Amino acid sequence: MAATAPALGLGQDIHAYLERHERKELLSFLTCGSVDDGKSTLIGRLLHDTRMIYEDQLAAVRRDSKTVGTQRDGVDLALLVDGLQTEREQGITIDVAYRYFSTAKRKFIIADTPGHEQYTRNMATGASNCQVAVILIDAEKGVLPQTRRHTFIAHLLGIRHLVVAVNKMDAAGFAEDVFDAIRADYHAFASRLAVDDLHVIPLSALRGDNVVEQSANMPWYRGATLLHLLENLHVGADKAVEHFRLPVQLVNRPDAGFRGYSGTVAGGVVRPGDPVTVLPSGKTTTVQRVVAAHGDLDEAFAPMAVTLTLTDALDVSRGDMLAAPGALPHIADRVDAMLVWMSETPLAPGRRYLVKQCAGQVVGHVATIRHGVNVNTLEQVPADGLRLNEIGRVELALAEPIVFDAYAVNRNLGAFILIDRASNATVAAGMALAPSGARDAWKERPHGDLRATASAVAEAEREARLGQRPATVLLTGLAKSGKTAIAHAVERRLFDEGRLATVLDGQTFRLGMSRDLGFSAGERSENIRRAAETARLMNDAGLICLTAFVAPEEEVRERARATVGDERFLEVFLTAPLDVLRGRDDAGIYAAAARGEAHLPGVSAPFEPPAAPDLVLPTDAVGIDACAERIVALLRERGFLLAAAVPEEKSPRGGEA
């Protein structure tokens, strides 16, 4: 049995100890797993092995292990964690519970979320304040639908660091091939979500292998133990490089001589002398002082709770926002958002709720449910309401505009809750995506009574001439995933075998056709609309059109599919881990996005992976030529390349065409 007192080295000076512990960082992580994955045991093990358990607590657990424990001989460490009486009796954890432990490097907060039917609600709650998610997989069961569900929810709530704990390795004979298979399985799934930072660890919570101590039973695993990883994971810079935001929580006005604006910095840094814009009024002024109890500060940054004074006497009240003038947040009364429904009473579209966001609160309703999400398959499903634990994308209509950033850009400004006005219950958690209701040419009707003319050449005639049926291939994926290079490689191959293809790529397209468009969600969407219309013209002319666009939104891609025609539209999803993409980034766009200077899906803006792509190509593992070959094979498979093609030797290559 491990020692039960927290670790203070013998003979260590208490003042040296205090000085070191004073500088500790705080890391919050979420643990998710199902009833039998051994999650409570894992947490009990972490607490026990880091010597956070006192003797009387351990004695109580030893006593209870005999009556309600699942480990007949020995101590059921899960009992350290399962708090409330009812759940002890039922053997399940019924709510999010918070645990605390610390080592010499960090203080940890564990949000322990249960895996049974209330999973989505509880996981979302736990995840909302965490930087890391630890996802348990039972080594004997492998990747299950619930694993995908946990991964998706963690990703949805903006957690950028995932640690997959493959537990019960003892029951799997500590076998490397079992672990490797699970890891490969998990990677195949997670690559679709563009997870920033992913670690997979084989462990046994029951026996303590690779939790705190390196396992002697798995010498083949040379990676970090769970605790080592949690102690050393770099999470510091995640949110720090943002634009300055301060939601005004209170106006502090003790007497006529002082007027301060109190709040918690929600992003960026501010110093006396900095200009700030007050929103929604839009007036700009200057920060005079950063007031703190022990004297004024030179600067304030997230997540400090401060009081600012301004040089001008403006009308500022609770719910207003102070923001950096050069990079203002959105102001909108129609907002697209993801919602996690948390109440037994379903979402009633049109019903008015209180929308609580930052320090403000407005009345609003769900105007449109764009789609639901199946959390097990990640598929978008039609939805006309949302029930407990369901997730959907909606358009909110608000009585007054709110000041916000996309949740992917700034968690503090993108998060909101819905409150039922009759029961006062918190009924939903929301994550803002973008202002909606912007001009949307997809939906606009043509002006006037217009009719398309019919071609003088029949489709079949063109097909016979060109030896191909027209198709549009959308290569989608994050910046630097290889879209344009692969599109051109496909173009060359097709040309060399006598086909006729052309490439539309995002950059080239913006040089001409879309030179008037910027990079907001609405403008990106319009850019794709123009590309889709162009591709349709190319297809009508018989060409195979290879389009290379980031196209981060599923809805927009689906509209492109509808424009081109489902029967001739193929979606190819190029994936690669973010660190690989950054490595390819000689232009520095990822660095710019990290500094908050560029809008980049997958980093500073959302990227929704395709729900059902025709082909997924991991470009970190498959080379450009091999990718091109796979795409040509796909076209052939789907019958777009006819047998009657002009043989290569007779191709017009270098000839007179």
Next chain:
Amino acid sequence: MPAPALTHLEKLEAESIHIIREVVAQFERPVLLYSIGKDSSVLLQLARKAFHPGPLPFPLLHVDTTWKFRDMITFRDRVARELKLDLIVYTNEEGRAAGVTPFTHGSRKYTDIMKTEALKAALDEYRFDACLGGARRDEEASRAKERVFSVRDSHHRWDPKNQRPELWNLYNGHVNPGEEVRVFPLSNWTELDVWQYIHLQNIDIVPLYLAAMRPVVERDGMLIMVDDDRLPLAQGECPETRSVRFRTLGCYPLSGAIESTATTVPGIIEEMLVAKYSERQGRLIDHDVSGSMERKKREGYF
């Protein structure tokens, strides 16, 4: 430029101040439940910081069971005077008149009447709609699931199965008339964090936390201090003077002392780091039955 970062205590401090400010913004009649203990001292410090340079925008409420240590009362009155606090002291006068003591009525009934009932009566009398308290989630298993904003029904009861989801730092303080919210700004602090903060910020605490020679008797394995002549001594029971201190402070007949030589806050922390027993071990009321804290909380105990 490396990203600026806060230490764990700075983050906890910021979170607590955010919560305290949120209470003042959302409620009409908030109150700080002041127990005179170390957690209350930290809470008071954070509340003063939250509204600096202004005064505290709410009163303090102390439920006096009449069995508190004399040092606690002295400390309470001095702090209130020096910091110019609006302090309300409330005692269940019916209980006092009926002669309810831990000895005559047992610790459970005594706590119900002089603490739980007294608190409820005070909240009703002053119509407070939000009470700030210094409870931490690490104190006891049933507290681990407590929300930061914890809604109590019109009978001040807690329903652990019907708690609101609480996400991000968005605290839902909407309640119906008659209901109230208990707010715990120190939810994420541990005992060690509290002591470290007291040390770093040089926060004033009741001297009973520091070791001194005090008269004690040993009962059921606990050291009970003979704070005044009301403590009934059994035949042959004779107080002896030992060097002791208290890890938690409540009613003196129910608070067990520990033998200690720690006369400074770092000394306390040092002893705590090698301690073998958890904090609430020194409180008699938790030992009545297993899960007793959960039962008391459902009934309205803080």
